[in-house]
Amino acid sequence: MKKKIYIIDTSAILSGKPIAICDASFITVPGVSDEFRPGGKDFQTFELLKETGLTIHIPSKESMDSVKKTAQKTGDDRRLSQADMEIVALAMDINKTQNQEAILLSDDYSIQNVASTLNIKFQGLLQKGITKKFKWASRCPGCGKQFNEMKKICPICGTTTKSSLIHKKDL
Missing domain, CATH: 3.40.50.1010 (5'-nuclease)
Known part of the structure; x- marks a missing residue:
């Protein structure tokens, strides 16, 4: 053991x-x-x-x-x-x-x-642990472009990107 x-x-x-x-x-x-x-x-x-x-x-x-x-x-x-x-x-x-x-x-x-x-x-201590795996990407709220790799600033229009869930899978 x-x-x-x-x-x-x-x-x-x-x-x-x-x-x-x-x-x-x-x-x-x-x-x-x-x-x-x-x-x-x-x-x-x-x-x-x-x-x-x-x-x-x-x-x-x-x-x-x-x-x-x-x-x-x-x-x-x-x-x-x-x-x-x-x-x-x-x-x-x-x-x-x-x-x-x-x-x-x-x-x-x-x-x-x-x-x-x-x-x-x-x-987890105070919260139940996650039950799904997540994959995140960056999405630009300015031009709408989505990037598979995480980017803080959109290379197309210069807007600060947001995280966007693109895939989830049960554990």
């Missing part, structure tokens, strides 16, 4: 839901701590989690590259922060080890979408 490793993202801490450390292993990435202001309640919660066993790991460059490519394919790259991509990459690294299985703790639907595309398990 594989040992379950829970990877915590910022939304897990912001949820305010208690995260038990006793029997399970909980890890995160340095970018998550950077998303909290020192002295605030959420920062204090994060510090308490570190004192009770939460460890911080850096994902491999190879996994980061793979996550970035996948996020571009799904169209989630525009919605994910660097820390978001790091936790998915860290899950990939853990899943490469023989006796460990990563489970992402996140309410972020874009993280869940990329994770599901990469066959990484995830669990």
Whole structure:
């Protein structure tokens, strides 16, 4: 039986839901701590989690590259922060080890979408996880042109593009 490793993202801490450390292993990435202001309640919660066993790991460059490519394919790259991509990459690294299985703790639907595309398990805290995979594209509200790759500015007319759902598939 594989040992379950829970990877915590910022939304897990912001949820305010208690995260038990006793029997399970909980890890995160340095970018998550950077998303909290020192002295605030959420920062204090994060510090308490570190004192009770939460460890911080850096994902491999190879996994980061793979996550970035996948996020571009799904169209989630525009919605994910660097820390978001790091936790998915860290899950990939853990899943490469023989006796460990990563489970992402996140309410972020874009993280869940990329994770599901990469066959990484995830669990929501305050919300039920996604039940469908999504593929997004950019659509220009000015000229109406749609681009399969994500673009912030329309190369035809210069208008700021919007995300548009082009495909969904049941998990």
